[in-house]
Amino acid sequence: MIDTQSVKTSTNVPLTSQGTDAAKKVVGRKRGIITGALGLLLAMTVTAASLSENAVGIQLLDQAKKTYPHISKSWVDTGFKNAVIEHGASLGIDVEVVNRNPGVRGFHVVKRRWAAERSIGWIMLHRRLARDCETLPASSEALIHVASIDNLTKRITDETTPTWRGTY
Secondary structure: OEEEEEEEEOOOOOHHHOEEEOOOOEEEEEEEEEEOOOOOEEEEEEEEOOOOHHHHHHHHHHHHHHHOOOOOEEEEOOOOOHHHHHHHHHHOOEEEEOOOOOOOOOOOOOOOOHHHHHHHHHHHOOHHHOOEOOOOHHHHHHHHHHHHHHHHHHHHHOOOOOOOOOOO
């Protein structure tokens, strides 16, 4: 599953590494992730929010195919257009667009895509990732990897680590 998230940045982030996501009206950075069926992180990137979902999706597909050459199927939302589908086909990955149910308003679980949405939610539980405060996008990527490791550790050990929620 491929998904993106636009996150606001703090004032210390250089203007060259942030942008405006016009669709979501967010000034900041865009995080793109590919997750497996269990919601485990396979590939990720942090870019300026002004970069289109297609460009982010193409970067993610290249990363995933390089690291996991056996990948043959991926699901995306309707924000990803034909460029990602065509690029996936050139890599041997069948990219399928999963549409929302137009009759349901607000958030609802969408087939296959819920795993990526849940992974983004898990990432956001880490206080330092609620807003992008890092000067370098690589530092943000490292923190996302740490959050993913923490999530996997919790799932394996069935223990929870303290979070910042409810501490104030």
